[in-house]
Amino acid sequence: MSTLTPPVIRERKRGGGPQNRDSLWAALPWVGPVLLLIFGVVLFPAAYMIYSSTRRISQAGTNVEGVGFENFATVFADPNLPRVLLNTFVWVIVVVSVTVVLSLLLANFLNKPFPGRTLVRMAVIVPWAASVVMTTTVFYYGLDRDYGIMNSFLVDIGLLDSTYGFTKNVATALGAAIVVGIFVSIPFTTYTLLAGLQAVPSDALEAAKMDGAGPVRTYFSVVLPQLRGALAVAVLINVINVFNNLPILRIMTGSIPGYSADTLMTYIFKVLQFDRRLDIASALSVVNFAVVILIVAVYVKVVKPMKET
Amino acid sequence: MKSRLRKGLVAAVAAGTLMVTSCGFGGGGSEAEGEGGDTTIDMLVPSYSDNTKALWEGVVEEFEAANDGVTVNLQIESWENLESVLQTKIQSGEAPDIYNGGAFSAFAAEGLLYPAEDIASEDIIGDFQESFVENESFEGTQYGLPLLASARALFYNKDLMEEAGVAEPPKTWDELYDAAKKITDTGTPGYGMPLGSEEAQGESLIWFAGNGGGFGDESEITVNTPENVEAAEFMKKMITDGVTQPDPGATQRTPMINVFAQGKIGMVYALPQTVGQIDKENPDLNYGVANVPTNTGEPATLGVADRLMAFKNDDDKQEAITQFMDFFFETGTYVPWVEAEGFLPTTKSGAEEMASNEVLKPFLEMLPDAQFYPTSNPAWNATDGAFKSLMGQLEDQDAKTVLNQIQAKADAAG
Numbered sequence: 001m002s003t004l005t006p007p008v009i010r011e012r013k014r015g016g017g018p019q020n021r022d023s024l025w026a027a028l029p030w031v032g033p034v035l036l037l038i039f040g041v042v043l044f045p046a047a048y049m050i051y052s053s054t055r056r057i058s059q060a061g062t063n064v065e066g067v068g069f070e071n072f073a074t075v076f077a078d079p080n081l082p083r084v085l086l087n088t089f090v091w092v093i094v095v096v097s098v099t100v101v102l103s104l105l106l107a108n109f110l111n112k113p114f115p116g117r118t119l120v121r122m123a124v125i126v127p128w129a130a131s132v133v134m135t136t137t138v139f140y141y142g143l144d145r146d147y148g149i150m151n152s153f154l155v156d157i158g159l160l161d162s163t164y165g166f167t168k169n170v171a172t173a174l175g176a177a178i179v180v181g182i183f184v185s186i187p188f189t190t191y192t193l194l195a196g197l198q199a200v201p202s203d204a205l206e207a208a209k210m211d212g213a214g215p216v217r218t219y220f221s222v223v224l225p226q227l228r229g230a231l232a233v234a235v236l237i238n239v240i241n242v243f244n245n246l247p248i249l250r251i252m253t254g255s256i257p258g259y260s261a262d263t264l265m266t267y268i269f270k271v272l273q274f275d276r277r278l279d280i281a282s283a284l285s286v287v288n289f290a291v292v293i294l295i296v297a298v299y300v301k302v303v304k305p306m307k308e309t
Numbered sequence: 310m311k312s313r314l315r316k317g318l319v320a321a322v323a324a325g326t327l328m329v330t331s332c333g334f335g336g337g338g339s340e341a342e343g344e345g346g347d348t349t350i351d352m353l354v355p356s357y358s359d360n361t362k363a364l365w366e367g368v369v370e371e372f373e374a375a376n377d378g379v380t381v382n383l384q385i386e387s388w389e390n391l392e393s394v395l396q397t398k399i400q401s402g403e404a405p406d407i408y409n410g411g412a413f414s415a416f417a418a419e420g421l422l423y424p425a426e427d428i429a430s431e432d433i434i435g436d437f438q439e440s441f442v443e444n445e446s447f448e449g450t451q452y453g454l455p456l457l458a459s460a461r462a463l464f465y466n467k468d469l470m471e472e473a474g475v476a477e478p479p480k481t482w483d484e485l486y487d488a489a490k491k492i493t494d495t496g497t498p499g500y501g502m503p504l505g506s507e508e509a510q511g512e513s514l515i516w517f518a519g520n521g522g523g524f525g526d527e528s529e530i531t532v533n534t535p536e537n538v539e540a541a542e543f544m545k546k547m548i549t550d551g552v553t554q555p556d557p558g559a560t561q562r563t564p565m566i567n568v569f570a571q572g573k574i575g576m577v578y579a580l581p582q583t584v585g586q587i588d589k590e591n592p593d594l595n596y597g598v599a600n601v602p603t604n605t606g607e608p609a610t611l612g613v614a615d616r617l618m619a620f621k622n623d624d625d626k627q628e629a630i631t632q633f634m635d636f637f638f639e640t641g642t643y644v645p646w647v648e649a650e651g652f653l654p655t656t657k658s659g660a661e662e663m664a665s666n667e668v669l670k671p672f673l674e675m676l677p678d679a680q681f682y683p684t685s686n687p688a689w690n691a692t693d694g695a696f697k698s699l700m701g702q703l704e705d706q707d708a709k710t711v712l713n714q715i716q717a718k719a720d721a722a723g
Contacts, residue, residue, distance in 0.1 A: 060415045061399035168559035255505045255559040257701020274694030
C-alpha cells in the first residue's frame with residue numbers, strides 16, 4: 001500500500017530567527033490536526049510498511065526477526081517481476097494517454113454553448129459518482145461467457161461466432177480493464193481540463209482573431225499553452241491514481257492463473273493473499289512506492305508543470 | 310506564561326499522536342473488558358452459504374440469553390478473504406478468540422492456540438469421531454474442534470448423458486473421458502474443471518487421490534510425485550482435447566456449479582450442499598450423484614473438515630470460550646446448524662441423529678475413503694495458496710512444470 005502525499009508548497013523565508021519560530025508555534029493549533037492526520041494516515045503507515053519490508057514475518061503473521069534487505073533481494077530476483085512491471089507500464093501509459101486525449105476532446109466540446117449542455121455535463125460525471133467496484137463488476141458480468149449481455153451482443157451482430165471468455169484470457173482481460181480504467185478516469189480529467197479552458201481569457205482569443213489566426217492556429221498557439229497547468233495536474237494525478245489502481249484490475253484479471261496478467265498492485269495482493277508473505281508484499285510495496293515517486297520526479301523534471309508560460 | 314501554554318500544546322499534540330498510533334495496534338483491548346466484568350468473545354467465521362450469517366446469529370443469540378455477562382462479537386468473511394483478514398488481525402495483535410477455518414498448524418506451531426482440552430469439556434471432546442480427531446492434532450496435541458465435514462461426489466446431468474448416448478455414470482478416468490467427449494460432441498461442455506483461484510487445490514486433490522497420490526502429510530508436502538504428475542497429465546489431456554468447459558484455468562467453482570445447476574455442463578464434482586442448492590434453484594434438473602471416477606476404479610475422494618479453534622489473547626477469555634463451545638456442540642444446537650448448512654456432522658451423536666437423512670447418505674458412505682488436506686503441515690498454507698494461484702496454468706503449461714512450481718513454493722515455506 002502506498003499513499004499519495006499531498007504536494008507541499010514550500011514558502012522560502014529569509015532567515016529563521018526566533019520570530020519565525022514563534023509564529024510556527026502560534027500556527028500549531030491550526031495546522032496541528034492536519035499534521036496529525038498526515039502522520040496517522042500517511043507517514044506512520046508508510047514507515048510501518050518500510051519497517052515490515054526489512055523483517056521476516058511468519059506465515060501466521062508473527063514478526064520473527066530483522067533480515068535487512070533480504071526481502072528486496074528476493075523481490076528483485078523474482079522471475080515474475082519483469083512481466084509484472086511491463087504490464088504495469090502498459091496499463092498506466094495506455095489508460096492515461098487515451099484518457100487525456102478523449103477528455104481534451106470532451107472538454108472542448110462541453111466548453112461550447114449548445115442546447116442541453118448542462119445535462120451533458122452532468123452525464124459526464126456519472127462514472128465518477130458510481131463506485132469503481134460496481135462499474136467494473138457490471139463490465140465483468142457483461143463480458144461473462146455464459147450469461148454476459150455484451151458477449152451475446154457481439155455474437156448477435158456477428159462479430160463473434162460464439163461467446164468468448166474476455167476476462168479469462170490475458171490480453172482481452174487487460175484490454176477490458178483498460179477500457180474500464182479510461183471510462184472511470186474521464187470525468188475527473190474532463191472537468192479539470194474544462195476548468196482550464198474556462199480560464200483562457202477571451203481577450204487573448206480576440207487578439208488572435210484580430211491578428212488573423214485561424215481556428216487551428218488559435219487552438220494550438222493560444223488555447224493549448226494556457227491549458228498547460230490543467231493538463232499537468234490531470235496527467236500527474238491520473239498517473240498516480242491509475243498506477244495504484246487495484247479494484248478494476250483485481251476484478252477484471254483476478255481469475256487468470258499465474259502472474260502473466262498482473263500489475264505491481266495485483267501482484268502485491270496475490271503475494272499477500274496466496275503466498276501469505278507479508279514481508280515480501282511489504283518489500284514490493286516499497287518498490288511500488290519508489291517507482292511512483294520516480295515517475296513523478298521524472299515528470300516534474302521533464303515537463304516542468306509548474307513553470308510559468 | 311505564554312511559553313508554558315505552548316509547551317502544553319506540544320504535549321497535547323504529542324499525546325494525541327500517540328493515541329492515534331495506539332488505536333491501530335491495541336484496539337479491542339478495552340472493549341474486551343466491558344462494563345461490570347462482562348466478557349466479549351470475538352469470533353471470525355467464513356460464510357458457507359447465504360444462511361451462514363443468520364444461523365450463527367441464531368446460535369449467538371441463544372448462547373447470550375443462556376449465559377449472562379458473555380457477549381459474542383461475530384464477524385463473517387468470504388472464504389476468499391478470510392485468511393488474509395485473520396493474518397492482518399494476528400499481525401496487529403487482535404487475533405479473534407474463536408476462529409472457524411481450515412489450516413491451523415502454523416498457528417499451533419507458534420503457540421498461538423489453546424489446546425482443545427482447554428476450550429471444551431471432556432464430554433464434547435470425547436464425542437468427536439476418531440478419524441477426525443487425528444486430523445485436528447499437531448505434534449500429538451489436539452487443537453481444533455472439527456466443526457463440519459464434507460466430501461465430493463460426481464454430479465451428472467442425466468438428460469445430457471442420455472442425449473449423448475452414455476448409459477452409466479463413469480467409474481474410471483477413461484470412462485469419464487469418453488462420457489465427457491460424447492457430451493461435448495452434442496454441443497454442451499462435458500466435464501467442468503474449476504482450476505481458478507477459488508478452489509484449484511480441491512479439484513487437484515480429487516484427481517491426485519484418484520491415482521493413489523495426494524499432497525503429503527504432517528512432515529512433508531509432496532506435490533510433484535509421479536502419481537500426481539500422471540493425474541495432472543490426464544487433466545491436461547481433458548483440457549487440450551476440449552472435453553471440459555472453456556478456460557478451466559480461470560474458472561471458479563461456485564459459478565461453475567451454478568452453470569451445472571442450469572443444465573449447461575454434463576458432469577462436475579460437487580458438494581453435499583449442491584443437492585440443496587439444485588432443489589432450490591432448478592428443481593427440474595434431472596441429475597444423479599455417483600462415486601468419484603478414479604484411474605483404476607478404486608474408491609477415493611476429497612474430504613474436507615473445517616474446525617473451530619481458539620486464539621490465546623492477553624485477556625483470559627478461556628472460560629467464556631469453553632462455555633460457548635459446550636453450548637454449540639450440544640446436539641440440539643449443533644445438528645440443526647450442520648443440517649441447515651448441508652454438511653456432514655463430526656460428532657458421534659450428530660451422525661446418529663442424521664443417519665436417516667437420505668440425501669446425504671452417498672456422501673456419508675464415501676467419507677471413510679476420503680483424503681484430507683495435510684492441514685497439520687506448517688507449509689500447507691503456502692501450498693494451498695500456490696495451488697490457487699498457479700494450478701490454472703495447466704491450461705498452457707506442461708503438467709510437470711506446473712507441479713514443480715507449486716512444490717517450489719511449498720518447499721520455500723517449509
